[in-house]
Amino acid sequence: MKKLNIATLFLLTFVFTGVVSADITLKSATEVEGTWKLESSKNSLNDKDAVKREDTWIFKDGKVTILHIPRDGKYYDQPPVNYEIEDGKLKIALLGNSRFDIFSLIEIADKNMTLKGKFGGYYYFIKK
Numbered sequence: 359m360k361k362l363n364i365a366t367l368f369l370l371t372f373v374f375t376g377v378v379s380a381d382i383t384l385k386s387a388t389e390v391e392g393t394w395k396l397e398s399s400k401n402s403l404n405d406k407d408a409v410k411r412e413d414t415w416i417f418k419d420g421k422v423t424i425l426h427i428p429r430d431g432k433y434y435d436q437p438p439v440n441y442e443i444e445d446g447k448l449k450i451a452l453l454g455n456s457r458f459d460i461f462s463l464i465e466i467a468d469k470n471m472t473l474k475g476k477f478g479g480y481y482y483f484i485k486k
Contacts, residue, residue: 381462383446390448391417394471394483402478422450
């Protein structure tokens with residue numbers, strides 16, 4: 359009987375933990391439209407060291423433009439690429455490629471947004 363109770367408790371914990379960390383389903387591209395400053399990123403949710411970021415992502419009319427991307431002590435701007443919402447996730451075309459980056463929405467409010475990349479990285483944005 360004791361083993362059954364422990365197994366039941368474990369199962370319930372697993373089910374409710376999954377619900378708490380569930381992604382938010384995007385319904386349309388308008389939910390992310392606007393200008394978002396990427397403040398920081400982390401390799402995982404448990405990563406203690408966030409990487410300070412300086413880029414600005416502009417979502418407008420089905421295109422995203424990423425500005426002020428640091429590289430080798432200089433900054434550059436990426437030309438606009440297409441983005442869309444597919445299966446509740448943000449799908450952004452890779453420049454000069456037929457592939458896409460896919461992001462899950464973790465949190466969104468009037469002034470902040472958190473995205474999770476397909477490889478587990480977290481991106482923390484502030485709306486400009």
